[in-house]
Amino acid sequence: MEIMEKLKILSDAAKYDVSCSSSGSKRKNRINGLGNAAPSGICHSWAADGRCISLLKILMTNYCIYDCEYCVNRHSNDIVRTHLSPEEVVGLTVQFYRRNYIEGLFLSSGIIKSPDYTTELLIKIAKTLRLKENFNGYIHMKGIPGTDSMLIYELGKYVDRMSINMELPSESSLKLLAPQKTRSAIITPMQFIKNKLTERQEEKHLVKYVPSFIPAGQTTQMIIGASGENDRHILKLSEALYKKVSLKRVYYSAYVPVMTGKNLPALQVPPLLRENRLYQADWLLRYYHFSADEILTADRPNFDLSVDPKTNWALQNWHIFPVEINRAPYEMLLRVPGIGVRSAMRIRTLRRFGNLSYDELRHIGIVWKRARHFITCSGKYYGLRRDDPLLIKKILLSQKSQIIFKQFSLFEGQV
Structure with a gap:
């Protein structure tokens, strides 16, 4: 050969x-x-x-x-x-x-x-x-x-x-x-x-x-x-x-x-979304100070595939939120959906010189559309509902579907 x-x-x-x-x-x-x-x-x-x-x-x-x-x-x-x-x-x-x-x-x-x-x-x-x-x-x-x-x-x-x-x-x-x-x-x-x-x-x-x-x-x-x-x-x-x-x-x-075999599952397509959720959760383990028992519990051992693991954890622990962006510890900032490691470090650095304002926060690199439901800024809440995590989940899923629809529309040449 x-x-x-x-x-x-x-x-x-x-x-x-x-x-x-x-x-x-x-x-x-x-x-x-x-x-x-x-x-x-x-x-x-x-x-x-x-x-x-x-x-x-x-x-x-x-x-x-x-x-x-x-x-x-x-x-x-x-x-x-x-x-x-x-x-x-x-x-x-x-x-x-x-x-x-x-x-x-x-x-x-x-x-x-x-x-x-x-x-x-x-x-x-x-x-x-x-x-x-x-x-x-x-x-x-x-x-x-x-x-x-x-x-x-x-x-x-x-x-x-x-x-x-x-x-x-x-x-x-x-x-x-x-x-x-x-x-x-x-x-x-x-x-x-x-x-x-x-x-x-x-x-x-x-x-x-x-x-x-x-x-x-x-x-x-x-x-x-x-x-x-x-x-x-x-x-x-x-x-x-x-x-x-x-x-x-x-x-x-x-x-x-x-492959086919008597002990293999009858899957039609690879479970790619499940793979993606595991990678996201793995990231939380390595960089966001989460433990596996926090991300998934014995009574809820599988991911909610409709939302990412960090957002899912926040919605299940709604009693912790919203957190005040100017006072929350760094470890807590990492647990806010829409705030990554770099954004949390910037917030921690900048607020040493005074309280962050709404305008400053929006330009600091966080995903504002997501994070605003889980934080307050100088005591003011910019989300839609402080008392209804199910509604917040629907809003986040609606935003996600709008983004996907927009991507498909652009791909198909539609405005």
């Missing part, structure tokens, strides 16, 4: 893995080196499914000894199989970088023979790029669950980021849909990476030079909708992973019903 035909097959097979993003790496170029992961970031290109990337995003092979029911590359699926040798992957990466097609490599793989054998091939690719080709661009590779820790450590010396995918949010789902994977086989390498990164941070205080080890940290991915876990279960798992293994990101991938 010609190499470009292999590339077409293996790049298409990699499109369901969404856990690639800007690196966060500080790896800089060296004399006579190729590439620089530090200043450019990873952006400006688009995958076939519409996601923005500028990586050579491929599988090393779509051969796989595992038979995960949801996976298009599962062992029992009758598809065209191929593989790229380590030399071919290295050659493609270097040539594509020199032609300015890519800014780095995102490499995953099916499992050949065993997790350890597959990881040894990934190590050969990363080591050749770094030491032989002197490639200093961004490299993101998949950690294979069940791999020996020393192989994970060896691979980590040459890559910028590593992701070990949870795939399914519970042990029972793994047993049902991916019986050859176990929760412990996934969590163990995650914990190993976390411990090694902690060791590196401590060593930096003692010695001048510390060898690189996954400088951009680790991530994971969960498939949403292939199994029956509710949103609260998924969000609490994400929260636990952030705390216990110091993940940089959890990626959520709406299940695309390309």
